[in-house]
Amino acid sequence: MTKRLPCPPAPGPLEAHAARFDDLFGTLAQRRGFREYLAGLLLPRDRNKTLTCLAGTEPVVGAQHAAVQRLQFFLSESTWDGEQVNARRLELLLADPATTPHDSGVLVIDDSGDRKDGGATAHVGKQYLGSVGKIDRGVVTVTTCWADERLYYPLHAMPYTPAHHFPGGRNDPAFRTKLQTGATVARAAKTARVVFRAVVADCAYGDHNTFRAELSDARMPFVMALKRGHGTWQYKDAFRPVDAARELAWHGPEQSGDWQPVTRNFRNGRTATWWAADAQLGWWGPDGVIRLVVATTDPATLPEMSTWYLATNLPRPGSPREAAGCRRG
Numbered sequence: 396m397t398k399r400l401p402c403p404p405a406p407g408p409l410e411a412h413a414a415r416f417d418d419l420f421g422t423l424a425q426r427r428g429f430r431e432y433l434a435g436l437l438l439p440r441d442r443n444k445t446l447t448c449l450a451g452t453e454p455v456v457g458a459q460h461a462a463v464q465r466l467q468f469f470l471s472e473s474t475w476d477g478e479q480v481n482a483r484r485l486e487l488l489l490a491d492p493a494t495t496p497h498d499s500g501v502l503v504i505d506d507s508g509d510r511k512d513g514g515a516t517a518h519v520g521k522q523y524l525g526s527v528g529k530i531d532r533g534v535v536t537v538t539t540c541w542a543d544e545r546l547y548y549p550l551h552a553m554p555y556t557p558a559h560h561f562p563g564g565r566n567d568p569a570f571r572t573k574l575q576t577g578a579t580v581a582r583a584a585k586t587a588r589v590v591f592r593a594v595v596a597d598c599a600y601g602d603h604n605t606f607r608a609e610l611s612d613a614r615m616p617f618v619m620a621l622k623r624g625h626g627t628w629q630y631k632d633a634f635r636p637v638d639a640a641r642e643l644a645w646h647g648p649e650q651s652g653d654w655q656p657v658t659r660n661f662r663n664g665r666t667a668t669w670w671a672a673d674a675q676l677g678w679w680g681p682d683g684v685i686r687l688v689v690a691t692t693d694p695a696t697l698p699e700m701s702t703w704y705l706a707t708n709l710p711r712p713g714s715p716r717e718a719a720g721c722r723r724g
Contacts, residue, residue: 399423405430409437415487419479428469431462446470481551485587488548500543501618502584502591504577504600506555508535520557537576539584541591544660550589551580574600578609585615593618593709598625601706607685611708621687621704623697636687636704637697639674645694654694670694673711681711 400423404410413430420426435449442448447455450462457463488494508524510533524533539550553576561567571579581594594617600606601619610617623637644652654670661667671690673681680686686709691702710716 402426402430405434409433412487416480416483419483420475422473424465425469425473425475428466428473431466432469435466482587485550485589489588494546494548496541496590497543498590498592500541500591502550502581502589502594502615503540503542503547504537504581504594504596505540506535506537506573506577506599508533518554518556518560520559522555522557535573537573537580539580541584541589550587551583553580574603574606575609578606578613581610581615582613585613592616593707596620598622607706607708616707616709618688618705618707618709621706623699623702623704625704634676636674636676636689637702639676639687640672640689640691640694640697640702640704643672643674643689643694645670647695651694657690667692679706682714682716684708686711 402417402423405413409430413426413433416429417426420429432449435451438451440448440451442454445454446463446466447453447457447460450457450460450466452460452463489496506525508522508526510524510527510531511519512532513519516534518534519532521530521532522535523530524535527533535555536552537555538552540547541550555573555576556570558565558567558570561570564570577596577600584591594610594615596617596619598620601621602625607617607619621636624635643654645654646652648656651670654672657669657671659667659669669690669692671688672694674687674689675681676687678685686707688705688707689697689702690705691697693701710719
């Protein structure tokens with residue numbers, strides 16, 4: 396076997412980290428490209444998502460620079476396995492006491508979109524892009540990250556491929572919706588033995604019964620945001636989360652009725668008093684398989700910008716389901 400050539404080291408302590416991936420790269424060019432990519436991500440450069448800035452050259456005019464072309468080849472053409480590299484990264488994170496997950500953290504599911512012109516790039520389509528707040532041409536990636544009060548880090552990422560890329564469109568066997576992709580990356584975190592208290596997501600995921608059902612089937616607890624007008628149940632006068640919240644008793648902070656005070660802590664040290672309560676909406680209730688939890692700054696007016704409606708399969712504290720050890724629906 397040919398002896399491996401030494402690789403120019405990455406700056407400072409980054410080399411010790413990069414060296415732990417060397418066995419996953421078969422050539423000197425790959426090992427060097429990996430170090431250049433890591434350094435480019437961490438250096439304080441503007442627009443560090445562009446190849447020119449990752450390589451340390453001028454935007455646009457530096458696109459043909461040799462360092463940019465090397466990095467382009469490393470990222471798009473070189474034959475290393477991205478899933479193996481990510482698995483090694485997670486292995487290191489899970490083994491380090493400073494970053495190992497625990498069951499008080501959460502698994503966050505989200506997606507991010509980047510505008511992209513043309514149609515040659517894989518996964519490009521006209522779709523909603525959160526980064527620009529509207530429908531436009533671009534690429535959307537569904538991601539998971541683990542987070543607690545101290546830190547957060549990404550786990551898995553999977554691009555969403557619009558239906559027009561498949562011969563059969565949305566009926567093609569290979570097509571996956573963003574919700575199905577979200578469930579896939581959530582299961583990947585569980586397979587990687589990442590522990591967490593619950594899966595959390597915004598209403599883009601929480602408003603969909605099928606998504607919540609997939610998480611329950613995978614035995615994963617969840618806390619999902621809902622739109623205030625979500626739902627179609629006709630249960631007495633309440634058929635939306637906001638209607639259910641309005642039926643809760645509230646007579647002011649001194650006679651809070653169904654509401655309990657909750658202290659919200661911010662990163663800058665500031666605190667604020669919110670109010671939380673379990674509401675009844677159709678078959679969702681305090682001791683049901685699914686609970687509707689409302690948190691707000693003002694139970695009297697339920698201001699739209701500071702009231703959260705949450706669906707969860709976690710048992711209510713002190714409930715029979717908690718006593719029975721239930722962690723999911």
